Amino acid sequence: MIQDTLNKIEKQLESAKLSDEKRAELLELAKTLRAELLDLEKTSKDNARSIANFTQASTHELLKDDKNEDLLDLSAQALERSVVEFENSHPRLVQTVRDIIISLGNMGI
Known part of the structure; x- marks a missing residue:
């Protein structure tokens, strides 16, 4: 499932x-x-899935032609919150997110 996302x-x-x-940077x-x-x-399948899903939602909202600023903001906030608890155990993951x-954000979120 995570692979698919x-x-x-x-x-x-x-x-x-x-x-x-920008494409190369994001890829x-x-x-x-x-x-x-x-x-x-x-070690934490559900959390990994949540982070992947929030990343996909943020990417999807940003790349839509008819962007909804509220949804962009919410998806970015959710993505940030999804990694906070991993600050010590997975610092590279947190920094990547x-x-x-x-x-x-530099593109419009």
Whole structure:
């Protein structure tokens, strides 16, 4: 299930109307997120799934033609909250999610 969600995120990014630079940046973050979530999944499957789903929701909302600013904000907040408890145990995951939020924020969230 997590693999499917991560694949969807990558496909969304690959087909999005983004600059090559922004696409490459986000795909690299998605690659790091994949590795971190697959590691987290070994010990906390439900949390890993939540983080993947919130990332996909944030990406989906950002890339829609008719963006809803409230949904963009909510999805970014939910994504941030989904990783807070892993600050000590999975710092790279937390930093990757924060980098994704910042990158998306620079695009309009």
